[in-house]
Amino acid sequence: MTDQDLTAARRSRLDLYTEAYDLFDRYQRLQSDRFDPDITKLLTETLIIPASTPTLFELFCIFRILRYLNEETPGVQLRPLADESTALAQLETDDRRIEIYHDQNGAIGFHETLDPDVVPAHPTFKRYQDALVDYTDALRGLTGADQDPVLYSGRPDIVIEIYDTNALDAELVSVLIGEVKYTSAAQTFRQGLEELATYRRFAYHDNYLVDDTDVPITSLLITNGYSTAGTTDEITHLNGNELLTENVGVLRSFATELLTSNPTIGP
Known part of the structure; x- marks a missing residue:
């Protein structure tokens, strides 16, 4: 949108164009952190609710x-x-x-990947390690996703x-x-x-x-x-x-x- 388009919208006799210009002008001032009185009023009267x-x-x-x-x-x-x-x-x-x-x-x-050179001494941990390797191998074969086995992420x-x-x-x-x-x-x-x-x-x-x-x-x-x-x-x-x-x-x-x-x- 050019300055000429904005000037034409501001001077238009049609309410649709003048309202569109006013909204775009407010948007530009919000983006540039210009808290003019009308912008401050808008923010104090607007409630933004997260989707969930x-x-x-x-x-x-x-x-x-x-x-x-x-x-x-x-x-x-x-x-x-x-x-x-x-x-x-x-x-x-x-x-x-x-x-x-x-x-x-x-x-x-927090993110920890599996070190393939470290073999757990406890058999239960070893089975968990093997299961992670099997999972990433199967994921790669079925979807093409290439990722390292992840011990923990959160x-x-x-x-x-x-x-x-x-x-x-x-x-x-x-x-x-x-x-x-x-x-x-x-x-x-x-x-x-x-x-x-x-x-x-x-x-x-x-x-x-x-x-x-x-x-x-x-x-x-x-x-x-x-x-x-x-x-x-x-x-x-x-x-x-x-x-x-x-x-x-x-x-x-x-x-x-x-x-x-x-x-x-x-x-």
């Missing part, structure tokens, strides 16, 4: 956690993301940077990283990893618990996420309607409706202690 309810629930959990960070952290401000960033959001204080990642847009993931629904910006190079001081299951079923709860326990192990392995074992990781499993009676030191389970309350201890601790120079929450 589980994704909406994940985003609800993320923004509730961010509310705790905002309430407990003096001076926290939302910062624009760099073009190359894959973070969902970034917050800053005078001496901390908080990066928030969501599974839909994050680049953080990534958390939520990752929040806390950096100390007082250091010359921003230093990672704390991490929260979260798995969200939009379910009240016990089987899905167990699946999420297993996934989160695996993420914790991979986070410290080969510097996947954390290159210093002294950096604490807070692990959070959030479900929708499933209740648990007990507790565990390594993983905290929350029913989603608990996020609507003002007294979620693990989030208060994450917000207050992880943003100090000497965090005390252990892995």
Whole structure:
């Protein structure tokens, strides 16, 4: 579309063309981050809903956690993301940077391929290795897909990283990893618990996420309607409706202690 076409549409006596010009003009200003009064009004009155309810629930959990960070952290401000960033959001204080990642847009993931030169000593693990090789061979023969046997692949629904910006190079001081299951079923709860326990192990392995074992990781499993009676030191389970309350201890601790120079929450 040329400038001449746009001028003709703007001056047209037909409402169809003038409305089309107005919409295209708004789109261009949105793309160039020009938040004129009409653009601001449009954004405040527009509700964008994800296509799936589980994704909406994940985003609800993320923004509730961010509310705790905002309430407990003096001076926290939302910062624009760099073009190359894959973070969902970034917050800053005078001496901390908080990066928030969501599974839909994050680049953080754990991936382990099979080393064919390593033969497991345990026969069960050896059978599993052979089955993976058989699978990839069959996949290649049937579909032409060429891939290495994968021992494990996955990534958390939520990752929040806390950096100390007082250091010359921003230093990672704390991490929260979260798995969200939009379910009240016990089987899905167990699946999420297993996934989160695996993420914790991979986070410290080969510097996947954390290159210093002294950096604490807070692990959070959030479900929708499933209740648990007990507790565990390594993983905290929350029913989603608990996020609507003002007294979620693990989030208060994450917000207050992880943003100090000497965090005390252990892995």
